[in-house]
Amino acid sequence: MVFITPHHVGVSVADLEASIAWYERMLGFTLDERVEIAAIPARIAFLKRGAFRIELFEVAGAAPLPDDRRAPNKDLRTHGTKHLAFSTPDVPALVKDLKARGADVAMEAIIQGNPVAFVRDNTGNLIEFVTEAAFQ
């Protein structure tokens, strides 16, 4: 049996400083560590919230997010790792709060009787919000 625990999701972004600020302001992450990896090359920031991290990469000259990755259902029509999702007690209340603070809401839906929402970060990356009981 392997021993593993979720550690982070890597996200390639357009502007590292703007993205650090977005995740801090919108989702309450805090900057944990900065790294530079010459082999990519990339400027990296690990953001932390509890035991989980988001690893932001800024790669000079990187291609922009493909347009279909901005829409939850279209994004799934190409294989790959897609959205990161968080559980929150009240999805509509959180979305209302994020909207009031300027977040870009991509989708609000009721799936199997439960509210689900997708928000785009400042690069356009999709982040989903669900209520955990929906899937238990």
Next chain:
Amino acid sequence: MVFITPHHVGVSVADLEASIAWYERMLGFTLDERVEIAAIPARIAFLKRGAFRIELFEVAGAAPLPDDRRAPNKDLRTHGTKHLAFSTPDVPALVKDLKARGADVAMEAIIQGNPVAFVRDNTGNLIEFVTEAAFQ
């Protein structure tokens, strides 16, 4: 302050049943729930390990994983949500074990003195392994 906890990462795969089997066999996830969402349309499986889930989507006719998404550094040269990463106490030992069980290893490296590895799932999606102390 928003209240959120990591819930899942969504992954679009080529063959739902083969991917369920891969994540069960290689990483010890268990099938938690199956869902069909007609609006995408997709067949979905939630796999669970502790409090964290992977949501596998099979979308008929989906495009294959872009080639550059199979290589960790190339993958970062397009903006977007990229690899899911797990912490494990001994990365080389885990990689050795996964290799022996047929896993496709994309990269083994020492980054800032710490072993890091990327493995591809059966669709080609990158999964990273680190040791948490590396980033604390």
